[in-house]
Amino acid sequence: MGTKVIVLGGGFGGATAAQKLDKYLLNNDVEIMLIEKNDSQTYLTELHEVAGNRIKPEGVKVSLKEALEYTRVKIVQDEITKVDIENKKLYSETSEYDYDYLIIACGSEPAYFGIPGMKEHAFTLWSLKDAEKINKHIREMFKKAQYETDKQKRAKMLTFIVGGGGFTGVEMIGELMEWVDRLCKEYKIPRNEVKLSLVEALPKILPTVSRENLVQKVVNFLNKNGVEVKTNSMITSVTPDGITLKTGEEIPTKTLIWTGGIQGNSFVANIGLNTDKKGRIVVNKYMESSNPYVYAIGDSASYVGEDGKPMPALVESALQSADAAAYNIAASIKNTPKKELKLNLHGNMVSVGRRFAIAELSGIGGLSGYPATFMKHIVNMHYLFGLSGLGMCAQYIRDQFIDVPDKGKLSIIENHVAVTTNMFWLSLMRVFLGLMWIISGIQHIQEGWLSSVKLSAGASSAPMQNVPAWYGWFMEKFIFPHAIFFQSLITLSEIGIGLLLVAGLFTFIAALGTIFLHINFYLSGMATFNNWWYVITAIAIMGGAGRAFGLDYYVMPWLSKVLKHWVRRKKLKLNVF
Ligand SMILES: Cc1cc2nc3c(=O)[nH]c(=O)nc-3n(C[C@H](O)[C@H](O)[C@H](O)COP(=O)(O)OP(=O)(O)OC[C@H]3O[C@@H](n4cnc5c(N)ncnc54)[C@H](O)[C@@H]3O)c2cc1C
Missing domain, CATH: 3.50.50.60 (FAD/NAD(P)-binding domain)
Structure with a gap:
């Protein structure tokens, strides 16, 4: 039977530790179990948004099942009430669990400092x-x-x-x-x-x-x-x-x-390990507690770096200490050298409502207002992408901007952003755009774009006097000398994009292709102002128009699964922050 590793707590630190254990012990016979008392991870950093009615409660629930899909991690929903360090056992009201190694990732709780009431x-x-x-x-x-x-x-x-x-x-x-x-x-x-x-x-x-x-x-x-x-x-x-x-x-x-104020989870403070004044488990640079088989990470851990600075109770600390603990448990099992935690924090971000934030980021400096708000969303999505892939990012966008609790009571722009569009109507636009591309491609074939030179300073349909100087230079230098190659590329791209749009397959990419082609046509003088409808339509269908009467409906969920599986098994490095 394999070595049993239990991660206690499925928050920021615990979920990451479980993923990393699976990665670092890919070729070892281990049983990895994640025990979490809730049915999902709670995205704590957005709790104020639920309290203040900005997002619905579902918006802070992150599915652990999805995050740990295609790993060997067994997720158990249970609340541990007792830890027997001597005998390596965990107890809940109804069950008991044996472990060889334990990672404690139980987070923290509010501190009241004895203030009466x-x-x-x-x-x-x-x-x-x-x-x-x-x-x-x-x-x-x-x-x-x-x-x-x-x-x-x-x-x-x-x-x-x-x-x-x-x-x-x-x-x-x-x-x-x-x-x-x-x-x-x-x-x-x-x-x-x-x-x-x-x-x-x-x-x-x-x-x-x-x-x-x-x-x-x-x-x-x-x-x-x-x-x-x-x-x-x-x-x-x-x-x-x-x-x-x-x-x-x-x-x-x-x-x-x-x-x-915050302090270590009081349950953790009383299990018999060395703790600090705030009840957090004291760990060394490998995240080991006073017991070599028990590690602590994130808000549950008390760690002072070589620079004398204590590890702050932040998401980044939780993620990086999780990685260190998983690596060192794997090293202990494999008898390989351990690595010490080198905290590398990238800064602070604070939102003040929906529209204002400040950020202090290493390498970027200080930001405020919309740029900081934008950065906060990007960082949130970066974490969710690392944990669970594109699906969670799409859900984040839905929860933050579309499926909001106060729909209709926000600013005019926000209300309009929050309007959900029936993809059925957009699918008509998608098919029409696709047909227009196919027709354009066929016309180019009939005009001889695959066999004779059409793009040249003299023969080009482009009135060169309207072409910006830099684009004219680009055409003279790169396009005209290889005219047949580029004519064929354009013609085949038109037909290819058209077919993808009609089929509703990879609609987002086909829409991007539409925008790219049109901008080039416009700069070269081949498109008129009226042709900008191509770009507007492409933007409109980007939000998933391929999922109504299109192959994206089947292909996208399948691709997302395959990608997630590949990322997990190939041990692709996805750093968060
Ligand atoms: C409102 C709010 C805003 C914040 N904003 C930021 C921010 O902007 N940036 C930032 O970096 N940090 C922020 N933080 C701090 C950040 O959320 C924490 O540092 C981080 O969550 C710590 O991760 P963790 O894994 O140690 O603990 P947690 O994420 O708290 O996870 C602990 C998990 O353990 C589970 N658990 C606890 N006890 C048991 C038990 N006995 N049995 C089973 N499961 C158990 C809990 O249910 C929980 O899922 C914020 C925190 C809050 C509350």
């Missing part, structure tokens, strides 16, 4: 359940406030406070800021009755962002949108009806969302 009365944002609870509560407050005649009670219901000005706190208040605008309209409550505050104990928010100008941009953006940012304001107690600050100020509220 915090644990009992504050909302936290650390699981999908938390996010859904916040979402429900905020809507509830608006529902009740609309009929409340007592001014003080109504004001308390409409005061929303986020405690902690780190990444999570800023992202949470940013979502609320946008959502309350929509809620005010829905429940007919004047916006100036709603109070939003971000309360931070330190002198500044976002302490891990080093560029002061970026932090100031966030503060300005929040202020401009009606959020009060209170720094130097430590929360000292919480009741069901309000909070008290160290300054003595009391703020009546029914809503405090606490994001002010």
Whole structure:
């Protein structure tokens, strides 16, 4: 029987560790098991978007089954309640599991620092359940406030406070800021009755962002949108009806969302391994705990690098420590040298609602506004692509932009982006475009494009005086000397693209080909302004028009499976970040 490796926790670190174990132990007889208490991975970094009604709860669920398809990893949905390190066993309410090696990837939980009433009365944002609870509560407050005649009670219901000005706190208040605008309209409550505050104990928010100008941009953006940012304001107690600050100020509220601190998962802190003050398992540079058969990664691990810097609780740390742990368990099984963790973090990104973000990225520098928002989406998709392939990226786009909860209540552009189009109608355009290409190709054959020179300075149908100088130079230098070759290439491409479009096969690529050909025709003077409909139609059909009455309906899911299988088995290196 093979060596048994169990990964406990299927979050960012755990899922990656399981994938990497399969890769590093490809030729070894091992049993790899991933135990996760939820039915999917929770994409924690987007929880504020669920809490603030930007995306639906499904938008933060990542299927572990899909991510680990074509690997040997067995996924078990169970909650482990006890770890017996001595006898190498894990226990849940109903089952027990033996292991030879264990990777603990159980994440972290909120820290309350003993603040009276915090644990009992504050909302936290650390699981999908938390996010859904916040979402429900905020809507509830608006529902009740609309009929409340007592001014003080109504004001308390409409005061929303986020405690902690780190990444999570800023992202949470940013979502609320946008959502309350929509809620005010829905429940007919004047916006100036709603109070939003971000309360931070330190002198500044976002302490891990080093560029002061970026932090100031966030503060300005929040202020401009009606959020009060209170720094130097430590929360000292919480009741069901309000909070008290160290300054003595009391703020009546029914809503405090606490994001002010994290600690290791308390379940992990009590299993008998060496832990730090925050209850995280102390590991060495190979991610080994005080027991050589137990490794810890991500938020569950406490690691201080050679530079003396502690590993921060970030996604990148989880992914890189997961890789190191998997590699070193494989090395231990194969008796090969281990490798130490060399953390290589690429920066920070913080969104403040749907339309504003800041980013501090190594190699790029500081970004703000739409470019930073764009980068955040790219990084999210990069992770999902690495974990699960193109399908998850497509789902991400759907969840973020199309299948959104507040459809119809967003900005004009966002509402229009969110309109779903019936692919049936676009398939008619696709077939028509395809036929036009085939006709154009046949005409070129009839005109002799395959046998006699048509593209030359004299014979070209292009009125050379309208051709941009650089493109004219390009034609003279490269096209005209090989006219028959390029004529044949163009003609066959036209027919090829046409056939693909009619069949609805590789529609995206055929649409790209359409755009490329048209731009060249236009630059060479062979196309008129009227021909731009080719490009517009090509863009319109890119979003999947081949899936209605087209072969893409069958080929794309099949290809996606084959690719995923190939990537997993070929051990293709897909680095995240
Ligand atoms: C709202 C929010 C926003 C964030 N934003 C960012 C950001 O923008 N950038 C960034 O880099 N980081 C961000 N983080 C931090 C980041 O999400 C964590 O650092 C990362 O998730 C750590 O990964 P992990 O694998 O260690 O733990 P997790 O991803 O938390 O995974 C732990 C898993 O273990 C499972 N588990 C726990 N106990 C058990 C048990 N007993 N039995 C079975 N399963 C168990 C859990 O269900 C969970 O799936 C954010 C976190 C939050 C909450």
